[in-house]
Amino acid sequence: MTDTSVLTIGAVARQARVPLDTLRYYERRGLLPAPPRTTSGYRQYPADAVRRVRFIKRAQALGFTLEEIAELLALRVTPEVGCDAVERRALAAIARIDTKLAELTHMRGALAQLAATCHGPHLPDECPILAALDPSPPENPEDHADFAAR
């Protein structure tokens, strides 16, 4: 095992800054392909496993679940999944990202306004970040589809 193009699980864990167990967990969850093994059973990761793990961690911090992340990683043309299907899914993912971008931008604006109007008069009893997000409270009661029915 003195092949430098191959990483032990410990090396991947250090470089990706996650605990070992997380890598084995991701393997079980199908986020990380099961790597080849040495004769003694040690996992031999390719160098790009680190990139993959970092991607997973970043995506998680952006509000994606492991299941969604697995889908993103699986996004490729295969005999079963044609090019059109891949394109469709990629565009759907972009749409979801655009929603997140819009909401984050909205929130950013509210925080910027909050920081700016901090010096100055405040309406008491109003939560500043909500007030900054939407100065007019919704005034249309009960015309919403019922959800709480169980």
Add this chain to the structure above:
Amino acid sequence: MTDTSVLTIGAVARQARVPLDTLRYYERRGLLPAPPRTTSGYRQYPADAVRRVRFIKRAQALGFTLEEIAELLALRVTPEVGCDAVERRALAAIARIDTKLAELTHMRGALAQLAATCHGPHLPDECPILAALDPSPPENPEDHADFAAR
């Protein structure tokens, strides 16, 4: 209880599209202030409770924990927390949002490229989304701070 400026827990749940239990849970977690009660113990929510709950749900989908969300909602000038402190925290939150925005934008670009290059030649054995994010795999082994040490 025929005061239309006040909502029952069920009405808030329907309008915010969350289960009842979630509202009580948020109250216990301090995300939703405990509302006044009728003499018989029913919660009487102000109309803007719906806005607050929706904000919580949106922020969660953007990768914020309930604890972080509670901090955002608490961001206001009080006798204990001066204006400067509020401004500082708001700016810190903006910085975190900017990181998320940059990463989402990066990911969006990768997906757009994936969708575009779908028709055309593919390097086999490379995960398209990772390839699109960073065409050059990292080649600097072991010079990373050790983390896995426990």
Add this chain to the structure above:
DNA sequence: ATACACCCTGGACTAAGGTCCAAGGTCAAG
């Protein structure tokens, strides 16, 4: 050849964020 760091598996445990249930009280319509 022995220490010491590293790796293996399986299974138990945890924390966050809900979700469900039982037993009982309340309110409005018929």
Add this chain to the structure above:
DNA sequence: CTTGACCTTGGACCTTAGTCCAGGGTGTAT
């Protein structure tokens, strides 16, 4: 004045995403 929808609490339970052993094998530097 009953029926059905709605509300109360406390506590048990669930899912997701890890995290932590115990018991055992491996690799290599001294």
